[in-house]
Amino acid sequence: YLELLAHNRDISEYEMVLRCNLAAVDASGRLAAFNGQGLTPLEMQQAAKQCDGILKDIEFIHLSEYRNLLVMNREASVLDCTVQPPHESVGEDVNGLLQELRSQSLSINYFLQESAKRLQPFARDGLQYILYPWGPSARQGLPSFSGLHGLRGGAVCKAEIVIGIAKALGMDVITPPNATGDVDTDIMAKAEATLAMLQQDDFVIAHFNGSDEAAHRYDYQGKADFISRIDTQFLQTIAAKYHEPLKLVICGDHVTSSVTGKHGDGCTPVIAGYLNTTGHSIRLQSYRDILDFLMKESD
Template identity: 55%
Template sequence: LRCNLVSIDKDNTLVSFNGQGLSAENMAEAAKACDEFWQGIEFMHLSMYRNLLILDKDRRILDNCVISPPHESMGKNVDLLLGELKQQSLLLKHFIECTAKRLERFNHDDIRYMLYPWGPSERKTLPGFQALHGLKGAAICEAEIVRGIAKGLHLTAPKIAGATADIDTDIAAKATATLNMLKEHDFVLTHFNGADEAAHRYDYQSKAEFISAIDEEFLEKIINNIQEPLRIVICGDHVTSSINGKHNKNAVPVVAAQINTAAIPVKINNYQDILTFLMRASDMRG
């Protein structure tokens, strides 16, 4: 399961899904306080408020248990949100309650911290990207879930100094890394997580500024520093509202472009069009 460090108020209302009020150092300390050998559970700290729980049982229980994602549940009572999970799994109930006690030293001003498990999944073996598409691929990303998918697909995924998976990520460094990967790879995915994080914090201004910075510091650098034919698709995996901080099912804008080529412009109407545009065999590198 994914496992967020969250904050709640004196009424057990979920106040934040991302350890709001704690510094990065505090969150690392909080994770360390919860990191021990738990019988039946492996706790794995990723970064900031993000952690994983790996269970060696309770799979069938979790299949039938509805757990609301914390970023979709702000303002709701955490006892109600996790009630079914704790009822179905005594193992996770024990973990949640024990770690809450360990986090008490971080509490302040009627704000308390706890670990919130959600998003159950299971280990899968993914097919290799090159085997699927006949193309050599790379991924420039820092968000753990994206790096995990990239590694599962056997994409080259270099670590980038200054990449943070938030709005303070080094956009120029990502542009440089993307250009370097394009020299030897047919396909490069560059992922930016900051707009999503800013929207979850209701920070529409920072979200807008971050997207503008990607235009200026990333796209402009790519376009000005590559001479080969290149296909570019810009899109998001979902919409995140800066008003309520939640993901929603609205349509995601998609921009497709071809540079350094006289190829006929294409229309993108659906996912299959994106796949065809990017992966069709030709002498273009994309």
């Protein structure tokens, strides 16, 4: 639902929305990739066009590369389905993964059958491509950021989920033209956008998605190189060009292993500090400590 909001689209209380990955399946019917592996971005866009208009009851919305959404009438049985996220299911039998969802909705079952036929021309190297719906959600509201904290908030981001969260919270959003949500994103453009946003907003989140995508591709070196580029191109630019007192927190939202390609439940590092001021030493032991550090006035 939040990704739908990112594209300035809402749904009624009688509708629901599902994420829908373009995924690859091997000859044995096991999920080989959750992200259209083997297809170029242009081919993924062409594949998405083939899946549009299959059913009048299901609206297919292409977001970017392998990411799509399905909008349809609300079905309580589908909303209650537990569908394993595709990025956590590589190597597992696809029929088993989607069995519950297909059994709960005739519309989704037909949509998946027909889309698989339309995607057959894209098959290559022993891989067939399918659509993998998951994460069914209904309309929901979030409190405003300003109402929660009494501050004006902004976000510099490309990933649809982050844009959607920011818009739902009533935050300002900037997406630089060359931001991609992957390792080829324009980091310097994000730094300049963050500096501009700091002139009007009390709180700014700059989101980088590339390290997650690189890890999903098992690309350890690409992930490490991307984080190093954030250090040199983003953080150093902010430190050099922003001259007002500033509180800074660097953190990850979750673990993604470059070995397994999957999300994990391990701890992520959090770094906090002051720029352009002599702040007190910082000791972070909980989320509450981070929130207090960011949102409360310094002593």
